Amino acid sequence: xxxxxxxxxxxxxxxxxxxxxxxxxxxxxxxxxxxxxxxxxxxxxxxxxxxxxxxxxxxxxxxxxxxxxxxxxxxxxxxxxxxxxxxxxxxxxxxxxxxxxxxxxxxxxxxxxxxxxxxxxxxxxxxxxxxxxxxxxxxxxxxxxxxxxxxxxxxxxxxxxxxxxxxxxxxxxxxxxxxxxxxxxxxxxxxxxxxxxxxxxxxxxxxxxxxxxxxxxxxxxxxxxxxxxxxxxxxxxxxxxxxxxxxxxxxxxxxxxxxxxxxxxxxxxxxxxxxxxxxxxxxxxxxxxxxxxxxxxxxxxxxxxxxxxxxxxxxxxxxxxxxxxxxxxxxxxxxxxxxxxxxxxxx
Amino acid sequence: xxxxxxxxxxxxxxxxxxxxxxxxxxxxxxxxxxxxxxxxxxxxxxxxxxxxxxxxxxxxxxxxxxxxxxxxxxxxxxxxxxxxxxxxxxxxxxxxxxxxxxxxxxxxxxxxxxxxxxxxxxxxxxxxxxxxxxxxxxxxxxxxxxxxxxxxxxxxxxxxxxxxxxxxxxxxxxxxxxxxxxxxxxxxxxxxxxxxxxxxxxxxxxxxxxxxxxxxxxxxxxxxxxxxxxxxxxxxxxxxxxxxxxxxxxxxxxxxxxxxxxxxxxxxxxxxxxxxxxxxxxxxxxxxxxxxxxxxxxxxxxxxxxxxxxxxxxxxxxxxxxxxxxxxxxxxxxxxxxxxxxxxxxx
DNA sequence: GTTAGCACTCTGTATATTTGAGTGCTAACA
DNA sequence: TGTTAGCACTCAAATATACAGAGTGCTAAC
Numbered sequence: 001x002x003x004x005x006x007x008x009x010x011x012x013x014x015x016x017x018x019x020x021x022x023x024x025x026x027x028x029x030x031x032x033x034x035x036x037x038x039x040x041x042x043x044x045x046x047x048x049x050x051x052x053x054x055x056x057x058x059x060x061x062x063x064x065x066x067x068x069x070x071x072x073x074x075x076x077x078x079x080x081x082x083x084x085x086x087x088x089x090x091x092x093x094x095x096x097x098x099x100x101x102x103x104x105x106x107x108x109x110x111x112x113x114x115x116x117x118x119x120x121x122x123x124x125x126x127x128x129x130x131x132x133x134x135x136x137x138x139x140x141x142x143x144x145x146x147x148x149x150x151x152x153x154x155x156x157x158x159x160x161x162x163x164x165x166x167x168x169x170x171x172x173x174x175x176x177x178x179x180x181x182x183x184x185x186x187x188x189x190x191x192x193x194x195x196x197x198x199x200x201x202x203x204x205x206x207x208x209x210x211x212x213x214x215x216x217x218x219x220x221x222x223x224x225x226x227x228x229x230x231x232x233x234x235x236x237x238x239x240x241x242x243x244x245x246x247x248x249x250x251x252x253x254x255x256x257x258x259x260x261x262x263x264x265x266x267x268x269x270x271x272x273x274x275x276x277x278x279x280x281x282x283x284x285x286x287x288x289x290x291x292x293x294x295x296x297x298x299x300x301x302x303x304x305x306x307x308x309x310x311x312x313x314x315x316x317x318x319x320x321x322x323x324x325x326x327x328x329x330x331x332x333x334x335x336x337x338x339x340x341x342x343x344x345x346x347x
Numbered sequence: 348x349x350x351x352x353x354x355x356x357x358x359x360x361x362x363x364x365x366x367x368x369x370x371x372x373x374x375x376x377x378x379x380x381x382x383x384x385x386x387x388x389x390x391x392x393x394x395x396x397x398x399x400x401x402x403x404x405x406x407x408x409x410x411x412x413x414x415x416x417x418x419x420x421x422x423x424x425x426x427x428x429x430x431x432x433x434x435x436x437x438x439x440x441x442x443x444x445x446x447x448x449x450x451x452x453x454x455x456x457x458x459x460x461x462x463x464x465x466x467x468x469x470x471x472x473x474x475x476x477x478x479x480x481x482x483x484x485x486x487x488x489x490x491x492x493x494x495x496x497x498x499x500x501x502x503x504x505x506x507x508x509x510x511x512x513x514x515x516x517x518x519x520x521x522x523x524x525x526x527x528x529x530x531x532x533x534x535x536x537x538x539x540x541x542x543x544x545x546x547x548x549x550x551x552x553x554x555x556x557x558x559x560x561x562x563x564x565x566x567x568x569x570x571x572x573x574x575x576x577x578x579x580x581x582x583x584x585x586x587x588x589x590x591x592x593x594x595x596x597x598x599x600x601x602x603x604x605x606x607x608x609x610x611x612x613x614x615x616x617x618x619x620x621x622x623x624x625x626x627x628x629x630x631x632x633x634x635x636x637x638x639x640x641x642x643x644x645x646x647x648x649x650x651x652x653x654x655x656x657x658x659x660x661x662x663x664x665x666x667x668x669x670x671x672x673x674x675x676x677x678x679x680x681x682x683x684x685x686x687x688x689x690x691x692x693x694x
Numbered sequence: 695g696t697t698a699g700c701a702c703t704c705t706g707t708a709t710a711t712t713t714g715a716g717t718g719c720t721a722a723c724a
Numbered sequence: 725t726g727t728t729a730g731c732a733c734t735c736a737a738a739t740a741t742a743c744a745g746a747g748t749g750c751t752a753a754c
Contacts, residue, residue, distance in 0.1 A: 026747050039697050044748070062704045062747050137486060141502065149496050149506065155488065157506045159496065236602040254601055255583040373716050386728050391717070409716050409734045 001053055009036055010046050011055055012079050015067050019319045022242065024064030069284040069318070072296070076281050076322050102126065102304070105339075107231045109332060110312070114234025117328055119316035120253075122263050125228040126310045128156055132188045136180045138173055138214065146173075148217045156308075160217040164210050172207070179203055180214065192218075228310065230260045230267070241317040244294060252291040253315070262289045266297055267311040277301055277333045279326060284318050296320050300329045302336050348400055356383055357393050358402055359426050362414050366666045369589060371411030416631040416665070419643070423628050423669050449473065449651070452686075454578045456679060457659070461581025464675055466663035467600075469610050472575040473657045475503055479535045483527045485520050485561065493520075493557075495564050503655075507564040511557050519554070526550055527561065539565075575657065577607045577614070588664040591641060599638040600662070609636045613644055614658040624648055624680045626673060631665050643667050647676045649683050 013034045017025040027043040047065055050056045055071035058064065067075070103125055110123040132153040139147045144165050150158045168176075183200050184192065197215060204211045235257050239245045244253065256262050266289055269280055278301040282288070287297050296318045303309040312332070314325050360381045364372040374387040374394060394412055397403045402418035405411065414422070450472055457470040481498040488494045491512050497505045515523075530547050531539065544562060551558045582604050586592045591600065603609050613636055616627055625648040629635070634644050643665045650656040659679070661672050 236598045239598040251583045251586040
């Protein structure tokens with residue numbers, strides 16, 4: 001069956017209407033609301049076709065129609081008019097400028113997005129894969145312990161204390177420091193492979209086992225951030241939407257938001273090819289997490305500087321206002337970009 | 348009016364019963380259930396007295412009675428039989444032993460408590476007030492920037508990068524390092540007062556403004572942990588209790604759990620004098636946060652080592668099983684104690 | 695291809711009606 | 725004087741009934 005422009009218009013009208021009301025929308029409503037002036041009966045005929053195509057459905061006889069997942073998908077892919085301009089709330093900028101710490105800023109961002117969209121939001125801390133090692137510094141601590149301070153490009157700092165079982169003289173530590181820095185500096189984390197490791201061990205002479213431990217410590221310190229933290233905000237917004245707040249659904253969604261583990265799964269979706277900010281839309285069953293089957297999720301990638309990036313996501317009912325969400329998320333990304341162009345990487 | 352032992356027994360029976368059922372309990376039920384063998388009519392008379400004393404109330408005529416806040420308070424203070432022994436689930440120990448990082452451990456703990464009690468739980472990361480400064484190390488970074496690594500007693504490490512606007516020679520940095528360590532080492536954070544600060548500045552000669560910035564950085568790095576993180580778990584348990592899951596209550600509680608700010612308020616309640624673990628019970632309106640008026644909260648203090656301590660809390664309906672909660676929380680605290688006696692402070 | 699008309703379906707709301715648990719009170723009893 | 729049986733009364737929750745309204749599909753006419 002053909003999807004002519006009138007059918008598209010009707011589908012569009014149904015979705016927009018259902019987004020606001022949350023209730024099945026009937027032929028009479030469409031007839032009045034839509035600019036194409038045809039009678040309800042005609043609309044009904046078209047609706048029957050749309051239903052046959054699997055784009056809409058009626059929850060029961062004698063009710064209006066609501067969009068199916070497939071209908072939403074078509075809407076997002078083809079029908080949506082992207083360029084709606086939002087009157088970016090004046091409060092936003094004010095709030096955003098006053099914060100300094102990165103993670104704080106990101107949380108603020110999530111909060112703001114939740115308030116603006118009235119959906120739940122999540123955001124990951126930045127992940128540093130691809131960043132280069134700037135330098136490593138070992139210092140003595142208590143008996144038999146070393147402190148390793150690891151500085152990455154962009155002045156990200158990690159530290160780790162570990163046991164070496166013996167006391168090293170200051171001189172020996174200095175030598176180790178030199179050795180490590182000569183061999184590792186300027187490498188990105190993925191480049192530290194077995195070849196390099198064995199070379200270092202070779203050069204280290206007697207301290208081979210200590211080098212081993214140091215490298216473990218490096219891997220460990222970096223690995224900590226491997227699974228970046230996820231912050232959420234606006235979970236309570238779930239309750240705004242009856243189709244989510246009834247039954248177990250709310251409970252499960254809240255739980256997922258709290259546990260955070262599954263959220264990383266959603267946020268680590270397929271890498272983007274499409275957009276500058278790699279905006280992805282998951283509708284209903286497409287969401288890669290069981291408990292959010294009744295939701296839609298929109299994710300995007302933010303980038304702070306030289307490859308340091310993270311993900312942000314918005315969680316709402318399937319009838320979420322995709323246009324607004326996409327517009328808002330783009331806007332937010334742009335703000336992040338400008339903020340981080342002004343402000344040097346500090347953390 | 349006198350609160351004789353029979354009245355106590357009846358109040359006890361009402362509360363225990365209501366804890367399980369969540370529904371008003373009538374005279375007939377008590378008469379059957381309680382070991383004191385008297386007729387429902389007698390119970391009714393006593394109940395009338397208890398109601399007059401403000402310990403129980405009936406939601407409407409022709410319903411059974413439910414405890415008031417005052418009733419719960421009396422129960423917790425006087426009636427509760429503390430020493431119920433729980434068959435500490437075998438899974439607990441297993442789970443607890445395999446984790447190494449402290450914060451991870453604490454989160455596991457919260458999860459476990461939530462699963463065991465079927466209430467929501469929260470836990471703060473450890474707070475380091477009272478710990479001593481071990482040493483400070485300044486190192487050069489990019490142009491005009493210094494990295495300060497601050498090590499506290501118990502090997503807690505903080506770092507901070509800050510701008511000094513000029514480049515210092517290695518020699519100068521070495522001198523600064525010495526100066527700072529000579530003056531600050533061994534002091535606890537609260538002891539670094541204006542007197543000491545001005546003395547350092549005096550000795551620093553030309554670098555007075557830099558010292559200023561370093562001290563700011565120190566304060567800043569430590570201040571980060573001033574407001575320790577709060578982790579929550581088992582928020583979904585709120586939905587188990589109809590009196591909390593209806594209306595806005597659930598939404599507000601969830602929101603409070605997510606935002607975390609108000610939770611610190613609850614957890615930073617009055618310092619304890621009573622118990623080893625300083626167990627506090629807040630009932631209904633006693634909870635110092637508006638959104639949790641319909642809840643009860645039980646908090647306790649855990650201590651890792653030499654004064655490093657934090658708080659843990661359990662949030663449930665007012666009809667929570669106080670005995671079980673208190674027993675479980677004590678048990679958990681003891682486990683924490685033994686774990687941290689074995690394991691050295693690392694993080 | 696479009697529209698008016700009509701019978702039909704189904705939900706949601708409002709209104710009685712019933713049921714049952716529980717009470718308070720009174721009077722009898724030990 | 726404390727305890728108990730009996731009874732009328734109350735109220736919430738469940739059940740049944742009726743009704744209004746929104747929406748549809750189909751047919752026939754335009």
